[in-house]
Amino acid sequence: KIIATVAALGILTTAAEATPAFAKQMNAECMSCHYQNIPKLNSFGRDFKMSGFTMTGGVPEVTGNHLSIPATFNLGFVTKTRIQNITDAAGATENTVEIYDESALLFGGKLGENAGASFEMGGGDGIALSGKMIFTKEFGFGRLGAAVYNTDALGAFAATEMFTTGLYRPVRQFENRKITNIFQKTGIGAGRATGLAAYYYGNGLFVSVAQFLPAHAQAADMSQGFNTAIRAAYTASLSGWNVTLGGFSLSGDTSAIDTTVGTIWSADNYFDRTASGVDLQVEGDIAGMSFMSTAGVVIKDTYNNKTTDDNGFHVDAQLNVLEHLGVKIAYLSYNDKLNDAKDYSTMSIGSNWSMYQNVDFAVEYSVTTMGTPAAGSKDPTALLLLAEIAF
Template sequence: MKKSAQIFASEKTKSTQATAVALVIGTLGLGVWTESQAVPAFARQTGMACNSCHFQGSYPALNQFGRSFKAAGYTQSGAQELVEDDNLSLPAVLNASLITKFRYQKTNGDNARLIESGATIEGKEGAYATNVGELQLPDEAALFLGGRVSENIGFLTELSLHGTEGSNFLSFKMPFNFKAGEDTDLLVVPFITDALGAGFGLELLNTGALRSQRVGEDRKSLMAQQYLGLGYGAAEGITFAAVKESGFLNVTFWSPDWSNFSPEGLATYVRGALTPQLGDWDSGLGFQYYFGKSKNDTGGNIIEEKDIKGWSIDGQLQGEFLGKPLGAYAAYGSVPSNSHFNASANRKTAWSIHGQYGVIPNKATIILGYRHADTGADTDNAVTIGGTYNFAQNVQLQLNHVLRSGSKYDTPQDAGDQQTTLMLFSGF
């Protein structure tokens, strides 16, 4: 036990050091950062500010204009010079963005208890590290290339700069846009992604239907779909979509794998939403529905079949309350037992509601959220309290504190029942 005590004491020292470093980072940021002149790839192409597409400066949550830009397949251009000829229209430069996330994360699990119980550090790296406070530098680092390919074709690709094992090619999609009258966009979007799920083909709401499109960092604590596994994971396929100002509908044929696949072995994802303007409020009310079976050849003519089942309903309101911007988001979802999204023997359900209020419009916000889940074996609840501060439109500091409760926590969890995340996000 003497060795275990030494390990724990060492971890406490590291915790103090990590906390101090995190506070220094935050303090330096508040005192040093100035308005950045660098903006991400799509801003370069359009010649428009980041806030033109993103609701109250919360990248990557979209506002009404951002939905229109995405529905047009990233093809809208602005002041940027184009190379044009017969059947040719593309930017004179290849637009790129560097996206980084530096995080400090602290959980309140009891490492002494884990050591006393005989757990090995090798088997508990994640909990051991965050229980004493962990600097994740970087948590994410990626190069995004994207924009106009021609008058009606765009693209977006993500390349990892993090030095992870395996392929650095993380995501790619190429929307083909066909106008059907003045107010309807028809899209065909082939895609592949390592982590963003079937919704990567096209998603326009900020409710949690797509992993990357959200206002808060701790997605599983804020959003029901993310807790249930809907809206993230490896996926490849093709999306067919119709988009109007009043709503959108997609049908996606996809496989939850990162490999070659046969069109005969694809599951189906249907996503629809109404997006009416309710007075001064930009609203959305939608559903997700996953069904079918995917089949993949895993090698040696062995066919792996996955049962794809799950659904959710969701809604959002974005506008002003007491003269300041407010975004409110809610969702309810369910996944059956023994399926791709849920390997357990019990059906899982979850609902969530969260909001972001701009106390200093386009500069500082507060975030509040509640998520309830029932796994069939226990309950798992999360309350999120946090906020954001934008040093620039493309440089944001975010702080979240999550308090978890429910019968799951009647027995001690490795990472405890609280988590604090301090994150510096930048895109330029």
């Protein structure tokens, strides 16, 4: 009987990739690791994450025989506030306010030369302490690592994903995720997961393989098997631009028969999911202004005993016209293969302003066109205002 147990630590990926504790460990400003605005990572930020959060910036450490940890126990807090105005196809309007949403008390960092962690207090589903642990070592041919992870919302790729294409829920260009990012719309880059991952990172190549259960638990019985998430991406520098091309797959047909503490997705029944796709990320400067564009394509996505079958794509871009002020645009096309009435496309525009490196504001506006609109219906719209802080 195969039992995969993520024991009393209840390991869950943090709610946001912008973790102030890491800036304190590095003794560096937030934008040393981030690109344009939090929480998007630059190349150094990706290196830091793949190191298992073990890099330090000359801060005092307690050292000894088989011991090397920062002398200061660093904490951080991240939260968001959102205001939304949504108009549906019938013209009905809904206004919502979400105050201190996705709030998290975060801590973690270097555990030793080859081990690090990121934890969160209060991860939901009855689990008090959550996070992920990474064990990694650098070799001449690149870095090898392994992670144990658990998440209530961030998806199968949460252990090691570091790009901005949306395969990892917290790190994407637009906040209104389900109408701007195809991986978020389909749920491929979100949801519960408990499992183990192994990865290689070096020479521009990133490859990870995870075996997981679509559940959020401190302990889970995987005797019925587990799902597999495979991720590969290659980054090249072309005329001063970082260009990343990647792909992924999800496969498996599992049955969670027990969770000691936590929640399984019995209602959503994602245990038999099969999905694949590709993504692209481009980052660089245009006339001295930072620019990032991402694209994602879902080629195949079936689950619920094939009662759900969909695909689609998204393209987005952000240009920072000033160092701390960006404008952005996105287009998403979604196709439900089993129900044409659910097909739609959405055009979105927005802006991000970083009041400070750790205080970010955004405004986004989206217009959706249904594939087969009902007679007399209107195009749904969505206006979103966001404030995000990390300290």
